[in-house]
Every structure is written in structure tokens, then in C-alpha cells.
Amino acid sequence: MNNSEESASYRGAGVDVEREEQLLSRLIETATQTFAFVQGVGKPVLPIGFFANVIDLGHGMGLALSTDGVGTKLMVAQMMQKYDTVGIDCMAMNVNDVLCVGARPMAFLDYIAVQHANPDLINPLMLGLKEGARQAGVAICGGEIAQVREMLASEQEGWGCDLVGMCVGHVPLDRVIVGRSVTPGDVVIGIRSSGIHSNGLTLARQVLFAQNGYTVDTTFEELGRTLGEELLEPTIIYVPEVVEALARPLNIKGLAHITSDGLLNLLRLDTASHPVGYEIDQLPPIPPIFSLIQRSGGIPDCEMFQVFNMGIGFCVVIAESDAESFMEIVTRHGREALRIGRVVSDTEQKVVIRPRGLVGRGNQFFQV
16 A cells, blocks of 8 residues: 555545644744844743743743644534534643653643633533643643634534633753654553544544444443543543652653654654664553444554554653653553554664554554
8 A cells, every 4th residue: 555545534534744744844844943143141042842831931941832623523522512522622732742851740721712701612612621630630721712704614513612821830951852852772662542532633533423324422332331421521631640750869761752644753752863663562451433334434553653642642761770660650540551562773763563463654654
């Protein structure tokens, strides 16, 4: 199967990843030119393209910054008329990214775009954001509600919306983690996801609803609940366990939020000065929702692992000597952690998923 065939389902659902990457590279080039506008305090210390950036606050302290939304998971919420959990997703998408530079999230801003000032929509959204803030230990310091009816489409008038957040965290500049100390022999630990999280919903909706005619009320024995309930399961917030681990004398070398692109997110770690790859030799059981999507859409493994998290929501690269201690912390916080692989010397900088015969380079997996 050639590359165009592998990604046809996602493109067919309306997501052109290749075109997005081309556009993003131009946007990054333009945005990077603005770094020259700031000198000293406030200057970014990382290139654009990592999970979050860090700006220099002076006195050895850095401010971590990240922004993200929940995408078309909001459309499932509209179908369910249930809006009290997608705020958790919005919080998770931001705070989990801030963790990836070794920072502790501390504050959050939201932007809610709506067709109308509908309290039955906005109030549940805010309650979800509040619950996410509680889980992450952050304060919601402000936000914006924009009534932009003409800009939002919705099958039900008055319920169209978009939800975006922005998170800040703090980290000493000498403790910023971007992967530069990752070396062969280090261990890759995966922390389980709760399911689909907030990525791949466009493809999931296309396959399950448009192609197969299922509805949010369709019940599947393998899921143990309705399809809508499964798709709305909130994204896990990994702040408590990761922040505790960062405060310990553990040799944590890299952190990766596993979202779109799956385990290819490991390649975002900055190992350019000593090229490495990642050998994944063990995977957790694949959550039933992914098996259902794959079976219903006839989607190959290479695309599934490229679009979805496939059961792993967050990865930590850590020295072998500290791996068990980290997993004990995760377990104490009620999460499941698993040694999924190791770092190897690799000038091609690949992610190899041996149980599925996949090799990943750049932003694509290939079946071998």
C-alpha cells in the first residue's frame, strides 16, 4: 500500500495532514522572525515546534506557554447535547503540553466562540473547565466569550461553538526538559490513555457515523456503553503524577504528550546532536474504541497509529535506574504505566513499533 492510500481515509474525512504541515512550516518561519523583537526578559528560549515554548523571565526562571483546543470532539458533544466534560479535554490538551518542557502548569485562559449566548451551552462548558482546573491544580484567570453566529456551523441552531485554551506554567531555566540528554539505553514509559482523548475524532465520526450509520446512542458490547459516551470520555490530565516525578531526583530526559501522530511525537524531542531512535517492543492492550474504528473503516495499522494514541496518552523517557521509581509514582496516582520500549542509536531517527511491524519517520508510519 502506498503512502497516498495509507492516508486516504483521514484526507477523505477532511484532514489533509500533508498540506497542514506545509502551511505550518511557513507559519513557524514567520513567527520565528518575531523572536528578534524581544531582547532579554521575555525572549523565547526554545524554537517553535515543541509541545510548549518557554520564555525567559529573568533570575533563572522560565514561563512555559501552550495553546490548544478540542477540535471536533465538540460535534460529538452537540450530538449528545452533553457539554460538561469537553472543558476537561480543553484543559488536558494544554496542561499536558506544558508538562512536556518540565514545567508545572499554574494558570489558564479560555476562548469560547458561540452562535448565541446560550447558558445551557456555556454553563456546562465552564463547569468542565473548572473540573479540569481542579484536576490540574491551575487557576482559570480569565477568558473570552465571542458571539459569532455567522462563522459557526451547527446542525442545531444556537448550539454551534468552539473551545480553545491557553496555559502557562513555570520552570527554572536550568531544568527545562526537551530531550537533549536522551541517550541509547534510556527507557520509554507509556502511561495509559482513557480512550480516544481529543484527537482523531474527525476520522472516527466519518467511519462510525457517516460510513456505517451508527449513532451516539448505538451500544456496543465491547465498549460497555453507548458510542457517544465512549467518544466523550475525557482526556486524562497527567499533571499530578508528572509534577510529583519532576520534583523528585529522577533522571527524566524527555516527555511527550501522545496526541495526533501517536508515538511519532517522540521524534519531537531534541536529540539532533546525538541522533537516536525509539524501539517500541511492548504495547498495552488496544482500547476497544480503536479496534471498533479500525474494523468499521478497514483502516490499516500504519494510519491508526499515525492518527490515534492507541492506548498511550503520555510518554516519559527516563534513565533505566529510575524507571521503576517513576512507574511507582504513576501507579500511586491511579494510572497505569508500562515500559513500552527503549532508546537506541539511530541516525535515521525512527520509531519502530515491533509488535505491529511499523516503522515511523517524520510524521508517517510505514508497514514493513
